[in-house]
Amino acid sequence: MYAPIPCNMICGVIFDLDNTLVSSALDFDWLRQQLGCTVETDLLEYISDISDLSLRTQLGNKVIEYELADARQSTIMPECENLLLYLRQQKIPTAVVTRNCAQAAKLKIDHHQLQFDRIVSREEFPPKPAPDALLDIAKQWRLAPKNILYVGDYIYDLQAAFHANMPSCLVTNGEELPFIDQASIVVQQLDSLTDILREQAYMSLQEHDSVEV
Template identity: 85%
Template sequence: MSTPIPCNMISGVIFDLDNTLVSSALDFDWLRQQLSCAANIDLLQYIADIPDVTHRKQLEEKVIEHELADARQSTIMPECENLLSYLRQQKIPTAVVTRNCAQAAKLKIDHHQLQFDRIVSREEFPPKPAPDALLDIAQQWQLAPQNILYVGDYIYDLQAAFRANMPSCLVTNGDDVCFTNQASMVVQQLDGLTDILREQTCMLQREHDSVEV
């Protein structure tokens, strides 16, 4: 079990996509059964390890087909727009790192008219919980990983953040989850994170004003 990275000054925010910013109804248990993947094996890794190129391509296409269908019926998560609006006001850069394919990620983001400085799908880097995409964004933004918050709803998100030396925010969506102790902070919905970031801004302003005096 990993101890979460402490959350101090947040200068950038990276988001997971599904069930963090937009809804997803993908049934991974059903999908695993369709693709003959055992329940305890990561689906993307299972497909990547298939030696037969033709068979591997067939399974990849099946997953993409389901991802695109899911993208077309997705809805925006509660308070998402308010949080993103606040981050834009504060000039805090934002990005998305998702295990989705690029086509499905773009479809979801464009459909809901969301805007980010960067969108990273599984084609660009090893998928979460690998930290590669998070670290690349930190380098691009020229920010220390400790000052970038990664926001997601699943344990892979928390593990990726920990491996990148980033603080994490777990969005529970009101569910009981067993890995809350691995997150730097926990909120039920995105408005909880907006409140935390507003408090950070107010605290910094108070510190600035006291120095000015």
């Protein structure tokens, strides 16, 4: 159980990719079964722990093929473009941290003509729930982690944010999720997050004006 980091002044936003910004139909239970991985085991860890290089490469390539096929049929999530437009207007930096391979991530982002200051795939850092990628982006942006919001749809996203000392936003997509209480913010769709960020920016401006007076 992870207690969420309080969400106050947000100066940067990092996103998960699948079912946060674009749709994904990846069935990891089916894929685990195909690759001989138990349900309880993280698939990427299972493959990385295989000592036989040939087999490890073979299974890794199968995962990449599956991800690329999913990328080609993906659609953009509701209100994604409006949220990203708002963040650009406010000059708030954005990034993507995904467990996808680099090829699939680039294919999805390019296909939907999305723009980010940085895109990090699993080849660059240990995959979520490890916080390494989030912390590296915070360092690059020269922002305190507590001022960066990580947005995702799964428990790994919330855990990565917690370990990076970042507030998190859980996008439920209308589902009842068992880890909802571990998120700093909970929204059904991204338009609600846009509203929350607008309200925070307004409140911050009001506080600033009152201090000046």
